[in-house]
Amino acid sequence: MPSEVLADSHPADLLLRADRLPHIWCPGCGLGSVMACFTDAMLASPVPVEQHVCVSGIGCTGRVAGYLNIDSFHTTHGRAIPFAIGLKVADPRLQVTVFSGDGDLAAIGGNHLIHAARRNIDITVICVNNFNYGMTGGQAGPTTPFSAKTTTTPRGNAEQPFNLPHLVATAGAVYVSRWTSLHVRQLRQSMEEALNKRGFSFVEVLAPCPVGFGKGNDLGEGLDEMWFYRRRSIVDHGANLEDIDLSMSEDEPIVLGNFVNRERTVFAPAVEALALQEVLNGTP
Amino acid sequence: MPSEVLADSHPADLLLRADRLPHIWCPGCGLGSVMACFTDAMLASPVPVEQHVCVSGIGCTGRVAGYLNIDSFHTTHGRAIPFAIGLKVADPRLQVTVFSGDGDLAAIGGNHLIHAARRNIDITVICVNNFNYGMTGGQAGPTTPFSAKTTTTPRGNAEQPFNLPHLVATAGAVYVSRWTSLHVRQLRQSMEEALNKRGFSFVEVLAPCPVGFGKGNDLGEGLDEMWFYRRRSIVDHGANLEDIDLSMSEDEPIVLGNFVNRERTVFAPAVEALALQEVLNGTP
């Protein structure tokens, strides 16, 4: 048996705009891994691929929309969720996933995040938390751990970060999980659950950003940050969400798990999507 | 002894722009009561009145800033908190209270609310929750109970409201309470605690809005809504914040209390306020 077989395409290429590869992400960046998991979860979803749409904001993570070979929307910074709400309400047949960064979703987009969770609108949000604004070159954001160094916190971050699963669950999400880009199988599985869940589902994915975050915080390359996750992560699906804050300290565990899976009334304003088509066709 | 003594001014007038009375609030509105409690709490605060500043957004509640006879800022809709942050950071000697409505603070201003709580900046936020946008005539907002009728939810609200104490505590506030405009002594006391607390403190006050909310929801006049609070309220300082959602149902209690009082690092970027004065005086 030969060792490896050389190939020139990848099974996931079908779901990717392969003509746009290689993507812009840095070597050692975790975003590609998260996107790989998502393509896999999408394939497993019972909804036909044509009906999947992806909405991103602006940021490195926000570029995901541009690589997925589905109807995909790369909107403005922070506004992926309201855009997704418009799509979903106007055409409820769409399987709408918002895929964006921690800054996009929790800094400038934080209000939309909590309100969408409150409404319990039936969309899935995948939030890649790399602890900083990667795209703009590594500034601190609302997920940057206390004391971490970034280009705007040269003396260490004086702010305390959000605990996103806790925040989003408090706001009303019915499915909430956290994984890292190392935990690819659990992540993939959680994404699949999130896609299938009716209501607002939220998957936080911790991922290395060696260029924006690793560098300044002695985390080294992407690989080192992956080892860091390996060392510190524990899985506790039943964790008390109050207790899963993230910090820079090596002593504190990074708690992962599928934390919340419950039922609440799903937001469904009275639109009859099929009727939409009829008004469209003034000129074909 | 005479029965009542007729007076032509009120001890609180000192803290009010009495020349602007009567205020614009409707008969039976709870806002005046909340403002009365605040003037009383302000008097009890160890900080001299001159150093108190009040920042409001836009709304009926937002008019509070205009009635208090202190330095007071009636900003734009939703932005009272960032304005307050600028004031407080640039001059930490100021005792900064944000006084605004549920819509202002939790709808359009929701992001600033959670981020300010996360940072744990040393300001106090008093949020009057009258379950609707009063100023614009009674539309639904993020605090409108499920199924409640408003001018934009003629069939009953399809959205579920925020549980504000839970949300704000999750985001990071160190002092969190909820009272109604009927519970004036506890409210006054809680405001005083909030003012004295270092860090981000949050007081939610339920108050009647007979014109915007009462009318459409068979709550009758302001007085009826006060009786409604009387009937349904229970005080439970130790309540689990998850369990204090508000609903329209007469069977569900309205849980009040001083729920959270804890310590977290207070946000204090390195400004030396006293130095500020020196740059001001180019021309006196």
Added chain:
Amino acid sequence: MSVRAASVLTGSHFMNGDTASAEGALAAGCLYFGGYPITPSTEIAERLARRLPEVGGAYVQMEDELASITSVIGASWAGARSMTATSGPGFSLMMEAIGLAAMTEAPCVIVNVQRGGPSTGLPTLVAQADIMQARWGTHGDIQAIALVPSSCQEMFDLTVRAFNLADRFRHPVIVLADEVIGHLTERVVIPEASEIPFVGRRTPALPPDEHFRPFRALDDSLVPPMPLPGIGYKTHVTSLTHDERGYPQPDAGIHDTLVRRISDKITRFQSQIIDVEEIALDDAEIGVVAFGSTARTARRAIALARERGVRAGILRLITVWPFPEDAIRALANRVDAIVVAEMNLGQARREVERVAGLTPVIGSHHAGGALLPAETILDSIMEAAHYAQRSPGRLASRGSAAAG
């Protein structure tokens, strides 16, 4: 067309302007409203909150105006005719997303019922000071299409037209109403559904294949057919500068091509958009340029002027953007002087000055808060008549508002 018929409240109504706009939206087939209340536009939201679910549409009250307009753009991309309504402060908050709509060529309608500004200003009182903002409020270069109703009937008619123009040009269209018209109640006649003009969005004629280029215009219109999601086109839509495939391209040449196309698609066909009404201009020596509720005041003012022997007429702008330059030029050639009457410090006046050539231009305005009194316009007309008599050459343009 069943949805539309059910949506049309055919008949004569005594209806306020905001409500008429809401009914216009329904008659145009609007199925999505994303909004956030703000005086004096709130009645539009309130009406649609009640009516949209009756016709299979959805009213979503968002958490702020950023969310409102962005959800409207999302709904547009899902194929729905969609809109929002707001006033000054909310309009200012929508500026970033208006650029998104223009850049992604998402048709949608924004009704701005103008009130007094700047800032929170005068929430319940009229102004017309968002004219220039409607054109220039977002960063970068885009065109604006803005219609200005003068009556409740026009609140209905122009809202319908706004949807048709939006789909025709794949561009956000603004209905620049004002508080007086929004809050006024008048007779509004809603025609039969079949009489409501309808110009639908063009969608790709062919099913999806790998040659599909979502941002390639197939004809001189420069407007690419707009694919629906969910049916296999796999369109990528981005707010970044993009090529015909929709792929981001940080390239000056591609940028110039794109920005000019989305601009030219409107300017080239601006005659399809521009609409003005001429009132008593046949014999006029003084032309009053006015729009919105001010145009009604102007009617009274020209009557008073004529009583005083000055033949004044009105060029009422129904479209302010694209600016009716040709009509203004024609007016300038025909009258001795132009008065621009508006409730702001002289915004449209600048545009008129730009194209009026040698004809003197006099501004008649105040900052808002109440209708411009007919007497103010009358004074300007008399002043204009005076000037025009004395100095036939080009005058420096004058007006009570400061320039800058």
Added chain:
Amino acid sequence: MSVRAASVLTGSHFMNGDTASAEGALAAGCLYFGGYPITPSTEIAERLARRLPEVGGAYVQMEDELASITSVIGASWAGARSMTATSGPGFSLMMEAIGLAAMTEAPCVIVNVQRGGPSTGLPTLVAQADIMQARWGTHGDIQAIALVPSSCQEMFDLTVRAFNLADRFRHPVIVLADEVIGHLTERVVIPEASEIPFVGRRTPALPPDEHFRPFRALDDSLVPPMPLPGIGYKTHVTSLTHDERGYPQPDAGIHDTLVRRISDKITRFQSQIIDVEEIALDDAEIGVVAFGSTARTARRAIALARERGVRAGILRLITVWPFPEDAIRALANRVDAIVVAEMNLGQARREVERVAGLTPVIGSHHAGGALLPAETILDSIMEAAHYAQRSPGRLASRGSAAAG
């Protein structure tokens, strides 16, 4: 003045434009920066995050641009010189709050390092397409003060000047930089602290008493002295239309008085603000109007034109708002034709057209993404020379961008 001396990095530096702007802010005594990162302005934030705490100031990274600018206004009211920096998308989000700053007369500085728009557009590439937005982006009528640096030295100098103008006029002042200048590194000479121009904010001369009227101007400047909070003035500040006491008044007369005062306080003294540079205009037959990085290209273009025998010169606008109308008029009287060179579809060109009278105006522009090539400007100069020769009368203005 100890804070200021410590803040001034006196000496010669090789510094990029963004950093120079940050140092300008520090030298001007800025003690508060509220910001949100955005290319190509981020280096300003990064520099100030490091430097402000060193001088007793505060850098606060807010959750978005709405919060950034509003916190800056709050800090201004607390007495601090305060600023933010952003680019197109963030600038669009600041539009509402710019109205708040104008309405409450809160001095502050906003640096917009322009990139290609509309929408997310070209984050890393240059444009100059926010010129009109800087003037008209917020609802209602306010004036704009906007300075346009052409070099890193001017990033420093004009940021200092912006603070002084802000305090002098109690108005938000915009530094309209562009990506090329923001990202360029050049020599920047920072003078001694004592040499840095400083025009401070006027505060009330008298201690608080009941006659104090926070919004009453005490002299012709029309600028009321600005009280600090915390010391007993008990000022009420509102975004609503207000009287001299600062009390809300929904009244057309009070509105007109207020809106005109906050406008006139700038236009009356615009000569104190307006600044232009004349380059080789003495003998020029063609005048090139240019600003920002394009003014540098224009230098090369006029050199090339002169090689070809066309005497071209440059009127470099250092202030774009208030628009230097007088300087343009003077230019129009002196040259045969004007070329307006800018990286947008012709924004300043419209203003030039408005005041150039009979002199032909030719636009030289593209939508951005790279510097306008010197050859493009040269072509326009040659075309202008050609036209000017043939038709001495007023020409319809021309240019490659569409109007509207």
Added chain:
Amino acid sequence: MTSLLQRIPLDLSMEQFRIPHGQVFIIPSRCKGCKFCIDFCPQDVLAESADLNGKGYHYAVVAEGKEDSCVNCRFCTLVCPEFAIYSDAIQEAAS
């Protein structure tokens, strides 16, 4: 009046435990007749006036027979949205 408001005096300071007497002050022109003070005064001290004030409201007055009942709990002072009523301790301590 039931539990909730009777508990109120519990958080008063010690000296006030001497069940002080209060004097009620009223500014009739300010009252908008919401009755908050009347319905919820823990001692049922207050009632509606017979005549109308300038705005057309029956303002709050001390009810007949309740002239000595006010305990100066300040509830009315704090609850009145119009700053139309307040109480003050009567100087001579009642014990």
Added chain:
Amino acid sequence: MTSLLQRIPLDLSMEQFRIPHGQVFIIPSRCKGCKFCIDFCPQDVLAESADLNGKGYHYAVVAEGKEDSCVNCRFCTLVCPEFAIYSDAIQEAAS
């Protein structure tokens, strides 16, 4: 490799419990040498190539002696940020 990733196969479907053999496929030109697959393959199947790819990276290859060790757990498929590696089941079931 410790607990965390060895637990992974637990959520595989039953048929995969037959400890399948996997075949590794590689697209060398895509690899950016992050070593995620190499360091974390639960069977230590992978290693760096000796030579560089066009971009100048040592890409992933099957390590010597590990030709039969792949269990087709798909970890590498999912973790590779560059879509440069994947595994597939070898047809004949290994049991």
Added chain:
Amino acid sequence: MARREVRLAGFGGQGIVLAGYILGKAAALYDGKDAVFSQSYGPEARGGACAAEVIIDDDAVDYPVLTCPDVLVVMSQEAGVKYASDVADGTTVLVDTDLVRLDTSRPLLDAPFTGIAEQLGRRMVANIAMLGFLTAVTNLVSVEAMEEAIRTTVPEKTIDLNLRAFRAGYESRVGAVA
């Protein structure tokens, strides 16, 4: 008929706005005239004074805002204070004698609208009684148009009551004059 301007003034809850709407609607839809109706807005007016304006014209109503009322209806003391001075010599002033006492030398047309409504058992239809009176004493609108406007505007169940109130108001004047 040339342009006629009507101001109805009272306090919130009296149905002033509804009355104005009905009056305008009657003229605009059922009398073949042009009419516009608007109400005063303003936060300062919350829950207090409240006013509605109706302008009726045979031609199109150009300037849509009231300049000086031809008819002023005063339904509350506060409204009286606020608006009674804002009239011309020819202004017809109607007052609800039950609620308003105007200190003026000008002739007033008055009737106890509230009393009339109370006789019908529902104080809330005082506004409609007022409209009946107004119809009788002015030539602004026809009785038929008003009745049709009431029928098409008020809730189904209250049509009868409202029509009775309208007629009672109308007759109170007709009786008085006769």
Added chain:
Amino acid sequence: MARREVRLAGFGGQGIVLAGYILGKAAALYDGKDAVFSQSYGPEARGGACAAEVIIDDDAVDYPVLTCPDVLVVMSQEAGVKYASDVADGTTVLVDTDLVRLDTSRPLLDAPFTGIAEQLGRRMVANIAMLGFLTAVTNLVSVEAMEEAIRTTVPEKTIDLNLRAFRAGYESRVGAVA
């Protein structure tokens, strides 16, 4: 000296940007010239190719962007592919022989910058060695100015190392030529 344009190209992490900055600074602050420096931005460049531009002029640098380089320094294969075609006949091309193999007929000036740096024990100073070489083979800047620019730019602790790298680079050429 008239305007001279220099492009330095390599990959992220090589210190290309720092090198460009030092070169520009030397000219602008210590050689009495005017100089501008800028770097290419663009998301597509993330972690991959990276370039810096320096323009030096006796007069003021007007047009601040490179049009066609007089000097091109290639420090990576990818950069070579990207930029080698974008030159004029007169362009001086410098390459790091350790990293780049250019398929071109034009004369190249080359030296093993990386190797030189490795000899000093720190591969990361290859950029400074390159600057030494560049200083030697062009007349863009003086040695003194470059040394001063290095001293005032690099971290205190690394000044010596960097100066040694600079001299080694400089001498590698001086030696080669001599």
